[in-house]
Each structure stands twice: as C-alpha cells, then as structure tokens.
Amino acid sequence: MSRATETALVREGRSSYEGAAATAIGLSGVVFAVGLGTLVDVLKITPPAAGVQLSTAMGIALLSLGVGVIGFGLASRLGYVDTRPQPSAGIVAAVAFTCVWFAIGALVAGAIGLGTVSWMAVGLVAGAVAFAVTAFPREDIGSTLPAGSVAVLGGVALATGVIGPGWEWVLVSYNATLFGDTAVPVVVMFASLLTGWAAAKAYGGFGARGRNVGAYVLIYLIVLSILSVLVGLVAFVVVKGLPGLFHGFSIGGEQVISWPFLTNGASLLADVAGVFPALVGTVWLVIGAVLFAVPTGVGAAVFLSEYAEQGRFTQVVEVATNGLWSTPSIVFGLFGAAFLIPRFGNNKSLIAGMLTLGFMLLPLVLITSREAILAVPDEYRDASAALGVSKWKTIRSVVLPAAVPGITTGVILGVGRIAGETAPILLTTGGGVLPGKSAAPSVLGGFQVSASPPFVTNPSLLEATSALPYQLYALITAGLSGNIEAPQQFAWGLALTLLLVVLVFYAIGIATRYYFRKKLHQ
C-alpha cells in the first residue's frame, strides 16, 4: 500500500455513513435530553402524548439507536466503509463494559427473582462476555456491539412496557422502592450516552479521530447534564421564591420603586412582611468578616511566603490552616459563644458574629493568598531587587498586585460559604424570628463619640441581629408559622433573597478580579 493512500487526509465514499452516524449522535442527544427532562420533572412519562406513552416512544428510539450503532460497527467490520479502526477498543472500554454488563446481568437476574448465587453467576457471565466482545475483536466491533446491545436491551424493556410508568421495585434491604419515573429516565440517559459515544466513534471512522469525537460527545453530554442539574436547582429556588420576593412590588408612585419584601420588617403594622433586618444583618456580617479576615489573612500569607523560612514551621501552619478551613462551622460558633460573647457585653451581638465568621473566613483567605503569592514568578522579585528596591516595596508594588486576582478568588469562595452559615449566627448573633423593621442594625448611623475611652462606641454592633440564613432556619423550626400571611411563600422569598445576596457579593468579587486581571495583562 502506498503511503499516499494510507495517509490520505480526505476520505471518500463515507458521506452517507457519516450522515447516518451524525443522525444517530443527534438522536442520542435528543433522547438523552428528554431523559434528563423526565428525571428533573420537566417532562412527565405518565400521560400518553399523541397516543403513545413517552416511555414507549423512548424505548423505540433506543432500540433503533442500538440497532443502528451495531450496524455501524458491522458495516465497518465488513469493509463497506473506509474506516481506521485500531486492533482493539482498548482496556478502558473493556473494563467499563465489563462493569456495565455485570450490573445489567445481575439486575436482570435479580429482577426475575433468582437467588444470590445465581444472580452473581449471571452477572459474571454477562461481564465476561462483554469483556471478550469488547477487548478481542477489532475496535469497530468492540466499541459498538456492547454499547448497541445495552441500548437494544433497554429499548426492548421500555417499548414492551417491562419497565414503564407503573413499574416499581421494592428494594427490601434498603427499605425503599424504586419507581418507574426514576428508572425510565436513568435507563434512557445511560443507554443514549453509550449510543451517542459509539455513534460518535463511527462518525470519526474509529481510530484516533474516532476516539477524539467519541470523547467529545461523551463529555458534552455529561456537562449538559451537570449544567442542567445546576440550572434546575437555581430555577427551582427562583420559581418558588419569586412570588414572595415580589409580593407588593410596584414601580412608580411616590417612591419610584416600592419593594416591601426587602424594605419592610415583619411587624404586625406592615401590610407586607419583609426581611429588611435580616438582609441588613447578613450584609453587615459579611462586610465585617471580610474587613477582619482579608487584611489579617493576606498579611499572614505575605509573612509566610515572603519572610518566613520555608520549612517545618510553614508546613505546620499550612496543615493547621487547612484543618481550620475544614472545621465544622458549629465549632466556630461554639468558640464565638464561649469566647467572644463574654467579651462583648455578654449577649449575642453583631460584632461577635462578624468576628466568628471572620475567623471562619480567615483560613481560606490565608490559603488562597499564599498560593497566589507563591505563584507570582520569582523573575519579578529578582527584577525588582536588581533595581535596588527593598523587599517590602517589592511586595507592595509588584508581588501583591500580581496576586490580587488569586486572593480575590479566595475571598469570593469564602464569602459564598460564610454568607449562608447558620450555626455560628445562631450561637453568636441571634435576633428574633420575625424582627420588625426597627430591629435592623444601623451600623453607619450608630457611631457615637464620647469623652471617655474608648471614645467611639457603636451600640448597634453590640446588639443581637437577625440574618437571612438564621431567619430561614428559625422560621422552619417554628413550623413555618407566625404573625405573617403565607409563611411558606415568605420563607421561599427569603431563600431567594439569600441566593441573590450571595450572587451580588460574587459579582462584586468577580468584577474586582476582572479589573485587576485586565490591569495585569492588557
């Protein structure tokens, strides 16, 4: 064979094959998305659409996908199309299919009601066959036959209604029941993932290019499902929370924008109960914690990475900070209650909460700042030193600016965590379940100058304050009742507000990081 034909860059006579494979990839994607939709309850499998039950339709789709995929493999193996398969599908695929078919064999045997020994045996035989079929034939058979068979089996089960809406399986030892509306989407998603992958390999003509396309489709589908779970989660809270959040909201009139849920307290007099005190409390808690943790954390990081001798001491500090970051928040809360509260007037107070959350935030700021500072190239330090600039000036004007994006990332992550903390606030900050508007801390207006030490006082820092996560917790433990109408709606609105507050802090952090990145790089 001449080298020219061997390495031809454009392959001919494959367009219809490629077209069929591309269609199969597309269909797999659609089936996967539908399966995802039914799993997260956007689509229902029970009511028949156009006379056909959704699960039956998906079964037929899977069946044809499975047959198609096996067909791609055979067409390639029998030489009808020009492909570049490798001698074997590879050990990874072989092991994966062994596991898949072991599980399928065992499940089927178990569902039929065979005993322990026999389901094991059936699983092992199925796994062994799958291993042989994947590993020994050429890649085009090895990666299509086992995948297609999964789809065919699943398709038959769905199309014939063996697994369907009414299906249920009592898992005796788990004390739980598996229902059809969970099983159907799982089968559909799994089988379509496999056919999508196998069809993508066929589309790429197997070999290196086929594996590339296969991996791409696999990753794409998995990312799709992860993203949709995330989006679904947020959408769930948003949909549930919007009525509460916008209760009584109006634009125009005297105040231009009237948003009672955010600007009212929960007193009897207010016609719309709001979360103002808790909102203000959370914002102040976060600001206080950041003001405390960022300077100390960054300062400690500078000392540890620029001044301290790298060795046992810094290692110990590193382990300790990592440990502190993973310490449960209730432990920080207890520390705050036992150590800080007696020092700030012996009752729960905003400042005790700020400091407790600050202590929680400190390790993460320290860890990420240290990483960011160590990541600054030594060339900058050398260049600065060679210009006769002292170490401290170098740190201030070269090292820290270059580390700011990394430090900001740490603060963003940390704020996300502390803003939603409930336990430490419960123990240190307190506040009522449904505080009236007057209970909101007015930190800025609260400063008072006095003639005797400490000269400046701020009583609102020393008062118990509510915070969004705490209020949510308190509402739920109070059985979602109280002197407000529709407490359920109120609670969801509260949750959405908390989510938005965290997002706003994120946005501030990301904007800061963007600004400094841009300054550093363009």
Place this chain on the structure above:
Amino acid sequence: MSQTDPVDATDEMNRTAGQTISTTDGETAEETRSEWVDYDTGGKTKLAVKDLDVHYSDDHALKDVSMDIPEQSVTALIGPSGCGKSTFLRCLNRMNDRIRSASINGTVELDGEDIYQDGIDLVELRKRVGMVFQSPNPFPKSIRANVSYGPRKHGDIETGLLARLTGRADPESEEELVKRSLERAALWEEVSDRLEDNALGLSGGQQQRLCIARCLAVDPEIILMDEPASALDPIATSKIEDLIEDLAQDYTVVVVTHSMQQAARVSDQTAVFLTGGELVEYDNTEKIFEDPESQRVEDYISGKFG
C-alpha cells in the same frame, strides 16, 4: 601546577583530532597559567574580584576567579554555555545571595570596598550595580510604569497622591526620564505612542530593550548585561552595541555574550571562561582575539569546541 609547555605533544595530538582537550579523568590536559588571567588593565579599577568561588550545593560552578574590571570601559565575558558567566555576573551585585543553594567565597571590591563584608546595604549596592537579565523579565505593568519603577521606588520622582497634593510631583521629569531611557535603549520610536500598554504585550526583543531602559532609568554606576542582544535582529543589535559603547563613556559595563563579533566590536577587555567554571584568559580584547596565549581559548574562539 606543572609547567608544561602549552604546545606539547599531547596538545598537538588533540588538536589534530580536533576534539576537546580534556583527558578521561576530567583533569584538563592543558595548563591554565595564572599570568594569563593576570591582566593589568591600566585604568582605575572599579571592581576587583579576588579568589571567587561559587558552589551550587555540591556543584562547583566558579573556580577561584580573580580579575580587575576597570572603570568606564566595556568588559566582555565569553565562554561556552554553562561555564558560569551568568553566575559570575550575579556575584557582582550579589544576586546570587537570592539563590538558596548558592554559597559564595572570596571577595569583590567595589571602589575598594568589599561588597561581601557584613553590614553591606544590598539595596544601595544594587542601585549602584544595575543588571539586565538573560531572559527579559518586565513587570506586568504599563511600559511607562516599568521604566519609571526604579526611580519611583527610590523616591527620585514622586508621583504619589501626597506628592501631588503638596506640589512636589513632577510629571514632566518622569516623562523626560522615561523618554530618555527608552531612547537610549533604542525602543522609544516603537513604543512612544503606547506607553500605557502592558509591557507583557511587547515582543521578546522589545521586552529585552525595555529591561535595558528600566535599568538605565535608575542610573547605576555599573551595568551588568547578560546577553542583552540574544533576541534582537541585526539592526536592534547594532543599536544596543552602539549603546554599550556609548555607556562606557560614563559607566562601567560588563557584558556576557555568545557572539564573538559582538565581544570583539564593543569590548575593551575580554574574559574567557571555559567549561568547569574557570577563568582561562583575561586580556585586552584585541590580544584575546588575535593572539590568545591559551590553546583552548584559541580553539574556542575559532569555533573548534564549546
């Protein structure tokens, strides 16, 4: 040290074989003679290096180097890769102190004062002995900020808020300094209309010249340059060479180069280091390139090895 004649029988054999002249046990077959490096520079000595030894952990990178570097002249350091030229250069402004594994013995006298004695102010030393690194290392800041960085940090030009409020800020002198430095480094024409752009966006050769400008802005007495023209095209290279010659009017310049032509063109005296970190010959540049004493130096210069 045996007093073998450099052109003895072994040497002849090796030369006919056209190979490096070290025997299997690592001992150099040819003798290095102390008088080959004992060059009387004539002018006033700016830097006097005596018995300088540098180890990186167990690696002996520089062996017992002694040389006098005269004021207001260009001294070229040449030698094969890895022979310790950068190491030597870094000893002259104590940048080697920053490498943890490095241990340095010997003395380096700047205007008669040992820079390795206790109590030396490194910040002050490095203000007087500037350095341009082998690989360009601009700060991730604007071109202008890169050039004015040194003077700003030294308080020579004040740009802070306080200085502006009290009227001490002098934006014109900064402008002037940036322009002058960039002009001398042959970069002004290319960047004059984008001084606010980030320096990392410059090409490698432009970054190299920016680093030269940054060093010049501090106005040191001695300028150490480690292959300042390695990433430059012939035109920029000749501009940098002109700059080096020009600098020698006022400054003491020590320049590492891999280009024999460059060393021959710009330098007054040349030091040849050979593999193993020894200074083999140090003399007037003409003498080194036309009639070196050492056979190995002659081989290196004529491209036979290294």
